[in-house]
Amino acid sequence: MAKRPCPSQNPRVDNLNDVERLLDAFLSLSDLPSLSLDLSFERLLHSLPPDSDLIDRALKMGSLLLDAAKHSSRKRASNHNSLAWPLPPDLTIKVFSMLDTQSLCYASATCSLFSKCAKDPLCYANLDLTTLVPKVNNAVVATMIQRAGKALRSLKLGVVPGATTLGSCPPFVCTIRHSIVEVSNFSWNDKRSRQGRESSILTRCCLSPLSGDGGAPGALLRKLHLYNIERMDNASLSVALSACPSLLDLEIVGL
């Protein structure tokens, strides 16, 4: 039914099945200089009986094609990156470990190569999660601590007016859905953790990941600074501190 604009030059076409040939033909339409797909679609629509579901079909097929193309485009980009990026992974990780926490997050949102390297524990040795406004919540803290694992050496948490000012950064909305999927420690039925996820506030359980994993993250923690965590209470704080036997530098402001 589809008109083949010209016999395909491509020898591979013979090995394809019908669907693929149709697709090939359709896509080669993009070479047509006089293509006006919307007009052709309208005309086809009018030629059919009014109750045809052409529009819905077009929507469906269009989105399927778009998704497939996006997927392949991402794969192509990944390939390109793995060839173009000159540093081996361990060097990349070394560079990332010299970044502050926010830049690390931005870097990991750049491409999948960076994202993979940014998940290495060495990059999370010094966590600085202080913000100007309450924005970091329990789940974020938990993810980061979990990623740090044994490499965690210093942790700064809370709301500090005049904190990390990276001037030229455009605002980025903070959501942590992806990271939650990775956090295997959380039980989805745990009301506490769910509350922590939905709000932007650090609750008193925010330091509980330090005791997780058999206390591995807290064991080598040297520096802990907490600023203005309103909901922190004695019990949780003492639990957290008892999970950090190597603590050398402790600063708590605004409790």
Next chain:
Amino acid sequence: MSEIDMAVIKPEMMKPYVWLQTSDDSIQQVEQEIAMFCPLICQEIIQKGMGSSKNCAICLPQQVSPAMLSLILDYCRFHQVPGRSNKERKSYDEKFVRIDTERLCELTSAADSLQLKPLVDLTSRALARIIEGKSPEEIRDIFHLPDDLTEEEKLEPLRNITADPRIRLLNRLYAKKRKELKERERLKNIEVEEEHVDERSVDDLLSFINGNEGEPKGVKTSKNKKKNRRKKEQQKNSSSKETSELDKKEVNGHDIRHQSSEAERISESSYLHYAEDGTSTPKSDDGDIYDGIDPALKEKIDREVEDFARRLNSDWPERMQELLSSGQDRKTLLFNTDGFLRRHACMFSLVLQYFPFSIICFLAEL
């Protein structure tokens, strides 16, 4: 003598040059002592005796192109001279890494393959400085890396440092609320200083405390920022189970919220301290962190107190008489029954100075 022997036996050791082969198979002649700065080359020369002539040139890793090699050799040439000061070296390094990003990356890679750790550190730090403070889009531009993440994958824990007015408003609300709570605490602290004198003897108090070991309701705590904060939390959470039937001396507007045994013990000791000192109040740590009283808030509280006092005096005259006669040696305490009391705890303490009997009777009633 031995020197000549050495020269005969191992002529390559005396030669000042080594031969290096780079990734494009071109061979260069380089001064030995400079090349030896690179651990890999050093290793090749010493362990394998390579590099003495064109034929057995040391094959450098493929990350090392001729351009990179010359850069690295420049670096080595500068740094292997022992007589340079740290300042000189530092400024040289700064200038050295001012190259375009692509070459910087290549250089890092090449230095790493030659195991030249100082240069690797230097270049890595330079790269980190480039990445720092940039948005993902900018990073992608700099390194020419097309985006290959799906929308969900991008939702990593990023922090919002926006100047969104809603966030600012929220922040202001938080700050205000926090301040309010602090003010209340502060007021209560101040009122402690005007407490009425404890008329019971020390022994009395001691026995009272010891007898009430198991009932941790209204005891004064040692000043502790954390505890004060926690008190506020607890008071929000706990409910009427805090009601105490005990008769305890009213000490302070904010003392009675602790339910942990730890607080209990500390509070007992500090209570003793308080009892001995009479009206002195343990120095409030809170004072250090609290701001000056917000005058508007203070006014509001003053007004509330006056209101309350008026109400008290008008509603309870008969009961006052009644209770006065019956409960003479019963001193009641201000204790924590519900939010109303808590919220107006500071008012109670203020009222106490104005209408001591009325408040006591009122509380006895409860």
